[in-house]
Amino acid sequence: MSDRAVALLPDWVVPVCPEGRVLEAHAVVVDRDRIEAVVPADRLEKNFAGIEIQRLRDCVVIPGLINVHPHAAMSLMRGLADDLPLMEWLQRHIWPVEQRWVSPEFVRAGSELAMVEMLAGGTTCFNDLYFFPDVTAATAIRAGMRAVVGLPVINLPTAWAENEDEYFSRGLQVHQELLAEPLVSTAFAPHAPYTVSDPAFERMRELAEEMDVPIHLHLLETRGEIDDSRKQFGKHPLDRLDGLGLLGPRLLAVHMTQLDQGDMDRIARAGVNVAHCPASNLKLASGICPVAELDRRDVNVAIGTDGAASNNTLDMFAEMRLAALLAKGASGDPEAVPAQRALSMATIHAARALGLEEKIGSIEVGKQADLVAVDLSGLETQPVHHVISQLVYACHRGQVSRVWVAGETVFADGRPTRLDPDAISDRVRQWQRRLARTDAEANP
Numbered sequence: 175m176s177d178r179a180v181a182l183l184p185d186w187v188v189p190v191c192p193e194g195r196v197l198e199a200h201a202v203v204v205d206r207d208r209i210e211a212v213v214p215a216d217r218l219e220k221n222f223a224g225i226e227i228q229r230l231r232d233c234v235v236i237p238g239l240i241n242v243h244p245h246a247a248m249s250l251m252r253g254l255a256d257d258l259p260l261m262e263w264l265q266r267h268i269w270p271v272e273q274r275w276v277s278p279e280f281v282r283a284g285s286e287l288a289m290v291e292m293l294a295g296g297t298t299c300f301n302d303l304y305f306f307p308d309v310t311a312a313t314a315i316r317a318g319m320r321a322v323v324g325l326p327v328i329n330l331p332t333a334w335a336e337n338e339d340e341y342f343s344r345g346l347q348v349h350q351e352l353l354a355e356p357l358v359s360t361a362f363a364p365h366a367p368y369t370v371s372d373p374a375f376e377r378m379r380e381l382a383e384e385m386d387v388p389i390h391l392h393l394l395e396t397r398g399e400i401d402d403s404r405k406q407f408g409k410h411p412l413d414r415l416d417g418l419g420l421l422g423p424r425l426l427a428v429h430m431t432q433l434d435q436g437d438m439d440r441i442a443r444a445g446v447n448v449a450h451c452p453a454s455n456l457k458l459a460s461g462i463c464p465v466a467e468l469d470r471r472d473v474n475v476a477i478g479t480d481g482a483a484s485n486n487t488l489d490m491f492a493e494m495r496l497a498a499l500l501a502k503g504a505s506g507d508p509e510a511v512p513a514q515r516a517l518s519m520a521t522i523h524a525a526r527a528l529g530l531e532e533k534i535g536s537i538e539v540g541k542q543a544d545l546v547a548v549d550l551s552g553l554e555t556q557p558v559h560h561v562i563s564q565l566v567y568a569c570h571r572g573q574v575s576r577v578w579v580a581g582e583t584v585f586a587d588g589r590p591t592r593l594d595p596d597a598i599s600d601r602v603r604q605w606q607r608r609l610a611r612t613d614a615e616a617n618p
């Protein structure tokens with residue numbers, strides 16, 4: 175143990191593993207970047223004599239929340255175009271603005287905006303999918319935030335790359351540059367089955383195996399995607415991906431709103447992970463991911479917000495609550511996705527989906543100290559009959575009082591410790607004017 179070790183002493187600790195457990199009068203001992211011990215408070219003196227104790231009165235400490243699908247930089251397009259179908263929203267509003275403006279500066283400004291929001295809401299790690307992942311990675315490192323940055327692959331020319339070959343070469347370079355980074359790792363991020371070729375998927379499958387990284391893919395978001403795939407490839411997207419060897423535990427399939435019973439059995443057998451983005455699916459009227467039925471089949475379902483352009487927040491507390499409620503309403507089963515399962519989906523399930531299960535996702539000895547203190551003293555979360563119920567059904571993100579990533583405090587007293595919200599706000603206002611102009615020109 176180093177002399178920098180501290181003992182966090184909240185009223186409750188929810189370690190998430192085992193699911194549903196609530197520890198009272200326990201301390202989490204953090205030594206540098208890792209969790210050294212979880213011990214009853216009355217043993218602190220004996221086992222850790224002289225250790226600095228940080229008393230967190232009325233707080234519950236939980237593992238940091240993990241957003242498995244935020245498109246951080248798209249926060250600059252929050253509210254740009256709402257209440258539209260997916261394809262109209264993409265083709266008439268999002269893509270024209272992206273074509274005109276996506277650049278390292280755009281990604282830096284959007285990612286910073288997203289990171290301030292995520293940290294303030296108790297999110298310590300996010301799994302991104304966007305252009306210029308090198309910039310997102312650098313911004314996360316600067317913010318002290320953990321991230322998995324997607325190496326995008328799409329058969330459309332963008333400011334990041336001209337063609338699939340170039341997407342691969344640039345992506346592989348980013349991967350190399352990040353190999354030694356403790357907080358940031360990579361995943362392949364093919365945009366969607368309808369925008370990635372068979373040879374690119376095959377190459378990606380081989381590389382992902384070699385590099386030991388996940389594959390993060392939008393899949394079965396809308397009914398139209400299945401009809402188009404039959405026309406374009408003569409196959410259902412799942413048949414096509416299966417034939418390409420993509421259906422397996424490396425795959426994190428985002429959305430999955432169009433699943434029949436046979437599809438669910440198939441992805442359960444294959445060990446595919448699902449990123450459930452309920453707010454975005456509802457807002458774009460894409461459909462509803464059958465989470466209750468996936469959960470019954472032991473499919474690893476994690477929660478993501480999707481980008482702020484289609485949510486319109488990156489609020490994992492809101493998303494957990496919605497995931498728990500929607501599963502019940504959609505299945506007709508009030509016991510579907512209970513509060514403790516929703517919390518698992520935002521923590522340990524997410525870590526598993528990203529291949530980071532040994533490192534983060536729960537409060538266990540040896541794991542990274544990615545932690546969140548949530549203050550339950552407000553009357554809106556009193557009385558505290560059941561801590562986990564409060565967290566999922568009654569809490570809002572404003573109750574997050576302190577956030578640690580790898581043992582470092584990255585959010586406290588209402589502010590991120592490493593980012594400057596005032597400067598970020600100034601930059602965001604400049605971007606707002608530029609994007610609004612482009613959007614008006616594209617939609618006269």
Ligand SMILES: [Zn+2]
Nearest residue numbers: 245392480481
């Ligand atoms: Zn998305």
